Amino acid sequence: MPQTVVVKIGTSSLTSAETGYLALSTIAALVEVLSQLRQQGHDVILVSSGAVGIGCSRLGITERPRTISMKQAVAAVGQGRLMRVYDDLFTSLQQPIAQVLLTRSDLVQRSRYVNAYRTFRQLLRLGVVPIVNENDTLAVDELKFGDNDTLSALVASLVGANWLFLLTDVDRLYSADPRYNPDAKPILLVDKMEQLAELNVEAGDRGSNWGTGGMVTKIAAARIATTAGIRTVITEGRSPQNILKILAGEQLGTQFEPDLQPFNARQRWIAHSLVPAGKLYLDHGAVNAICRAGKSLLAAGITEVEGEFQSQDAVQLCDGTGQEIARGLVNYSSLDLQKIRGHHSDDIPKILGYAGAETVVHRDNLVLSNAGAGTP
Known part of the structure; x- marks a missing residue:
């Protein structure tokens, strides 16, 4: 049965931690998986980070910009390069794509929120894969999503998706950061968000050198998505094939069960899109x-x-x-x-x-x- 699938991939999965260069093999594998999903009849939206990291690499900058103006300038350089890579790879598989750059204000005003919904729906009807990123070049601090985990959850909520996949640099959610705590225990299924408190989950906010979020932003995104009735999965970005396996019923990553009584469209707008x-x-x-x-x-x-x-x-x-x-x-x-x-x-x-x-x-x-x- 055709479903709407939103996939978010972070900078840590798109680039090499050592060099900051694009991880082309990962991106190619992701493009292949998403094209396969389209061929199976699913609607697919990709929320992609990476513009700032790629812009820095292009300009020879060795650390993430700290000022908003510098970040916006670097994102403007990187976004074009990122889309060029995606377009070349998707075109080789005969899959059309579209670039969609959003700011928070696009979802705050009700008329613009509805218009964004109609645009996404029309693109999906045309068989296009929209590639979404925050419009870093224009966004101001008060109206920023803050991270693409939140953005992906809001987009999934907007279009009424069935699945949200958060691809990251660990294979699933753990009770603590496994990179720093050897006693961290894997969590395979979250029935209710309150369960995380009971399990004493330590959700760190440390992302990669180039990313903006850690596990805490992914849990926040899962909270938004599950209240909208969307099944959410945290899984490893370096293995995009996991998406196909999970959709086929395999138990990989960490899955968050959707709420049995999700918010309706207007409630979702009030709860999550408005500031x-x-x-x-x-x-x-x-x-x-x-x-x-x-x-x-x-x-x-x-x-x-x-x-x-x-x-x-x-x-x-x-x-x-x-x-x-x-x-x-x-x-x-x-x-x-x-x-x-x-x-x-x-x-x-x-x-x-x-x-x-x-x-x-x-x-x-x-x-x-x-x-x-x-x-x-």
Whole structure:
């Protein structure tokens, strides 16, 4: 049965750790596997890192740039070279590709989010393999994905993928980094994300010399993908053939089971694509009403307002300890909320001088954060 497969490959798998040059044999093997998947009728999207590393190699720079302007300039040099390599290899197998460069703002605005979805769907209908990367040349810090693990999970969520493969420099998830801890134990299956806490998993944030993420970003990506109903796999990037074996039923790498009741498309957009502009702290009654009774948020339950935002911006809803319980689209600006917080809805017209919405965050525009326990 045809499925939608998103594959993310990191810089550590694409390049040689010693030289920074492209690992051409790995890239060729990956291209062959993805072309094979297309021939089997699957829709395939590749999220590829590597532009900064390749740009540095091209320019003779021996360490990863530290300033945003330098990184953007180097990425601009490397991205063209990276796509040239992919295009040559995919063309040899008669497989058309497309370059898609995204910034966070492409997913924040609802109209652009929907447009991105339509573009991906049209490319897949045409039998094209979209190759996605963050638009490093233009992205600003506040609207960066931060790493391609997150980007790949958001793309998989956007298109409603069946599988997300995170290809990295280790063969699976371990209880600690096996490169530094000889007692690290392999983890083959994660039924629920809470299981990782029970197993005392130490998810380090150390990537390679050229990469931006460690295992912590892959776990965060798996969290995003599984809440969207996407089965997620961490496996070795130097062995792309593992993708075919896993799809055929072999137990390789670490697999994360998808949630049985995944978010719908609008919930996924609110939970993962939007960047919260502020926080609302709630009393115990409001927390219970939202988490257990499925209610909307009313002004009476708000104890504190943090940040500056406008109506229809995304905000985090937090309990008294500051723990995030939900995210949602707010019906009032931070200025107005400072005036009406703690008051009954019937008092709002008198306080503000106009008849606003009865709810501060309506239930339809609200998503619980892991059943009200942690960040989405």
